[in-house]
Amino acid sequence: MIVEVDARSGFCFGVVKAIETAERLLADAHELYCIGDIVHNGQEVDRLRQLGMSVVDTDSLPQLAGKHVLIRAHGEPPSTYALAQTHGVMLTDATCPVVLRLQQRVKHAWEHIRNQGGTVIIYGKKGHAEVIGIVGQTQGEAVVVEQPADLHGIALNAPLELFSQTTMEPQQYQQLANVLRTMLPPDAQLTVHDTICRQVANRRSELAQFAAMHDVLIFVGGRKSSNAKTLFTTCQQTNSRSHFVASPSDLQPNWFANAQRVGVCGATSTPQWLMEAVAKRVHEL
Ligand code: SF4
Structure with a gap:
């Protein structure tokens, strides 16, 4: 059985930028607060938590005077910036361009x-x-x-x-x-107005091609990610043996009966290291 990881899957540039910003701030201060999950992927959030990042909501801003708080790629409404300024919060804005x-x-x-x-x-x-x-x-x-x-x-x-x-x-x-x-x-x-992100729009046709090339498709994504749900639907439409997993432990051995080519792909919120871990587990099974 051949197991291939889709080289074009993985973080979009907006998420890469936000995570790199978080890593840079954590390297300096070892403490950072992010409003909401930095990416809709639990494993990546856990990795950054271990480096010192905490997830908070906007209601917590009044208690974070003098602390570094990150705005993730999704962006925030103007009220969040005003609240942070009122309470002396040090905001870093990683809203995707x-x-x-x-x-x-x-x-x-x-x-x-x-x-x-x-x-x-x-x-x-x-x-x-x-x-x-x-x-x-x-x-x-x-x-x-x-x-x-x-x-x-x-x-x-x-x-x-x-x-x-x-x-x-x-x-x-x-x-x-x-x-x-x-x-x-x-x-x-x-x-x-045409405001759909080209990274997402192009990813759909690329994923459909990848799905068609494999007997079984494993889509790795966060269960809270809207992008993951949309892209997984594309995979299902092209390949009926498509399965959604959040981590390697979700894989089921019976999915791979008589499969010769297995593809592993993911959403714009799926880290490359997680897709590699899923591919490794497929090999083991
Ligand atoms: S708009 Fe969204 S999907 Fe597109 S690059 Fe930015 S964060 Fe990623």
């Missing part, structure tokens, strides 16, 4: 249409950290939609600006935009 650009575009669009009664619509997961950061650019006024049914109730006779969370599935975003277009009155003003 792609997310930062999206936040700026949403803020600009909202400022432009707010006085005309317009609506900023965000296609994304309600409660997701990146979405909270984006909605914060509109003082909480943007409407988050997860599916076409959520579009009902939006005032369609005023300007509309549609954006997507960076990790959403491109085709589904297009479908949602098309449904919205069919709902509009003739003189409606809708602008659809």
